[in-house]
Amino acid sequence: MNRKIIRTIQRAGQAIFYLLFAALLLTFIVKFGGPNILRQYISYGIGTCKNTPILCMQPQKNIYTPQISPEYRQTLIPHEFPRMSIAVPKGFMLVQELIKKQYYKRKYTHKKAVIYLLIQEPGAFIRLYPDVLKQGVKDNAEFIRRLMYARLDQVNTITDAFFLIMKSIITPDIGCQSAAKMIEFKMEKHFGFINYLLTGQDNYFDCNVLDQDGNFYKVYIKDIGAVLDLNNVFAVISTLKPVN
Numbered sequence: 001m002n003r004k005i006i007r008t009i010q011r012a013g014q015a016i017f018y019l020l021f022a023a024l025l026l027t028f029i030v031k032f033g034g035p036n037i038l039r040q041y042i043s044y045g046i047g048t049c050k051n052t053p054i055l056c057m058q059p060q061k062n063i064y065t066p067q068i069s070p071e072y073r074q075t076l077i078p079h080e081f082p083r084m085s086i087a088v089p090k091g092f093m094l095v096q097e098l099i100k101k102q103y104y105k106r107k108y109t110h111k112k113a114v115i116y117l118l119i120q121e122p123g124a125f126i127r128l129y130p131d132v133l134k135q136g137v138k139d140n141a142e143f144i145r146r147l148m149y150a151r152l153d154q155v156n157t158i159t160d161a162f163f164l165i166m167k168s169i170i171t172p173d174i175g176c177q178s179a180a181k182m183i184e185f186k187m188e189k190h191f192g193f194i195n196y197l198l199t200g201q202d203n204y205f206d207c208n209v210l211d212q213d214g215n216f217y218k219v220y221i222k223d224i225g226a227v228l229d230l231n232n233v234f235a236v237i238s239t240l241k242p243v244n
Helices: 003-046 070-074 124-128 130-135 140-148 158-170 230-237
Strands: 077-081 084-088 093-096 114-120 181-186 190-197 202-211 216-224
Touching: 003 158, 070 230, 077 093, 084 093, 084 114, 084 230, 124 130, 124 140, 130 140, 130 158, 140 158, 140 190, 140 202, 190 230, 202 230, 216 230
Parallel strands: 093 114
Antiparallel strands: 077 084, 114 216, 181 190, 190 202, 202 216
């Protein structure tokens, strides 16, 4: 057998072993150590509320209902990508990402304003972790809601741990997390959550958007020069559409 194939099989086997070992370890911790030990285990692995504030952040209590300016929206430039379309302001570089590229783990080196785009079809997150069906999580919307409301001090089960870990993974660079804000919003055709930071120099917007058909969109905006405000961003995400 080809040596490259053998090495690939060996690496795959090792990866599966480590995943199974991690799952068994978490199960052991929950069963015999309790929630406090599980939280400590997570803290050692991905951080604490002090060094990773997003782990203890939740959306503000009030749901934000934006008022979008038709005049501003008319200034946006439409763009169509595989599976989705959006209209954005002049001066932004657009990049559509695939989830397998793990764009949220990248170190953003662009010195110009950039918008990263991602779309996931209805039910995509449920297939990622089918066990959440037992917890009443049946669609992308509920999955993202559970993820955004996850807090380190509220982790009591393996499912809680999963959502918190996912929250840390899919949250991109939003500048100083301790100064960032997290809101829940609802518009006519879109709803979801935005994590954002307005600095006056560079702004960051991590938009987790869902539509009425169950599609999930990630729109991450690195606004070099701070030319956008929150209302501008709502105008942009209001133009999101799936493309067949």
